[in-house]
Amino acid sequence: DADVTQTPRNRITKTGKRIMLECSQTKGHDRMYWYRQDPGLGLRLIYYSFDVKDINKGEISDGYSVSRQAQAKFSLSLESAIPNQTALYFCATSDREREQFFGPGTRLTVL
């Protein structure tokens, strides 16, 4: 089984809809992250969490919110989706400042 899983893997939605992307990990890491990737670009950090009671904004948090339900679960919400949020979204985990382990990604299209 994969160490970091994301659901759904693909989602098409309409402008204004609320969307939740979910991430689960079995690595036992305290740190979890949400990134977005746009074509031809690197990853940009949306939010990160270093433990269940810790939530921090990243570079591009506007229009997004997160919830850390448990050590193993970190969800990303788009309260009112807009077309420029169309992107590939990745969840990742890490043990302190060491390497990060990524999920397979969620391809989100906002029409």
Add this chain to the structure above:
Amino acid sequence: SQQGEEDPQALSIQEGENATMNCSYKTSINNLQWYRQNSGRGLVHLILIRSNEREKHSGRLRVTLDTSKKSSSLLITASRAADTASYFCATVKTGANNLFFGTGTRLTVIP
């Protein structure tokens, strides 16, 4: 943003040749990491080099770090078609806890 920049943006070589990718960054770092991404998939960690290290090897990978020039290079020796992917450098800034990704080098290895 401390996002790094990779050079070249794209690289095409014959199988068996060596591939060299470069990364430059802007501020002092704790460590620098290289990741690989197959098309549309999650990133996979390749190697981490700390700020007090100058060179590191892992299999066919060789990474160098020059903190005075704020640059790093990734060398893949004896390339294979399966090495075709995008390669990203990412830095952990001194005093920070997060990774900042570069824009990547797209490597194509021709069989």
